[in-house]
Amino acid sequence: MRAAVIRLFAVLLCLAAASSALAHTGSVSGGFASGLSHPLFGLDHAVAMLAVGLWGAFLGAPAIFILPVVFPLVMALGGVLGIFGVPLPGVEIGIAVSAAILGMMVALAARPPLWVAAAIVGAFAICHGHAHGAELPPGADAVAYSAGFVIATGALHLCGIAFGLLARWPAGLIAVRTAGGGIAIAGLMFLGRLL
């Protein structure tokens, strides 16, 4: 029975792929690709997301999974503020500062209590979400676009976590802290451009 259901699902997937090639490429896949590329090609967003993952891995359980769960939810709230046009002064500065602070936390091997780490990450998630939300395109592919950028953001966290797990070994710890320092410097450079 299970094998039959899986086979049927495989057939449906193949048919879906054919269908999207015929009719849905422009709206759904275009929106998804656009959303997916948004955090990846915005360097200020990308390095901050990597830093969230790095810091989570550095702090260990439960931060390693709480931060990637909390961030998208708080980011969505920031996104809602952006979509509704609620002004948030200094969003771009907040994004640059997020890279600098989060990078510094990793570089300095800071281990604050979990609630402090979650509050810091959550505050910056509002800035990132607001910036994304203000740029979300209205229209039929909004779900695909949102899915793309949430998945890209999560994937960057997971990349950061994967690299951050190297901190279990002495040489890896140096590499992770160096990466944190690099992110902090990048954040300061972004900040310098804005000021």
Added chain:
Amino acid sequence: MTALSAGLLHPLVVPAHVLAIAALALLIGQQGWGRGVPVAYGVAVLIGLGAIALAYVPKFTEETLLAFAAIIGLLVALARPLPQGPGVLLAAAIGLSLALDSPPEALALMQANLTLLGTALGAVLLLLALLQGTARLRHHWQRIGARILGSWVAAIAILVLALRLVG
């Protein structure tokens, strides 16, 4: 493409539908609920499609579906044990709103009915197929992965709902 295959593919090619069904599959797998929950979903899909066949045209169906997807995503992210009763209600709500959001484009009665039949099959098969995966998420890291996916689903649904309210 025939009317039946167009209906079969409908739940697979509409992102909001995929999102809602995936969220429900994650929650059922995480909670380890019995067959009553998927059955409630299937019955609700049939009731919703029956209402469409009787020319009922509801409004704001995608928004309703996304709202339930957001709730289910949050429940997956929280990962608190829940009794099966609310699960049956949530599954029925997802099934009903998904079906009501699937009106066929065909004008001919026979074609429209075939599309509705295909939609019912596609919606139920997609959930059953996803349940084959989510019911096996037993390792600690797999459960963490499910919670992360739940938070992604909730975030996507919340953002799109906000866009719909503004637009």
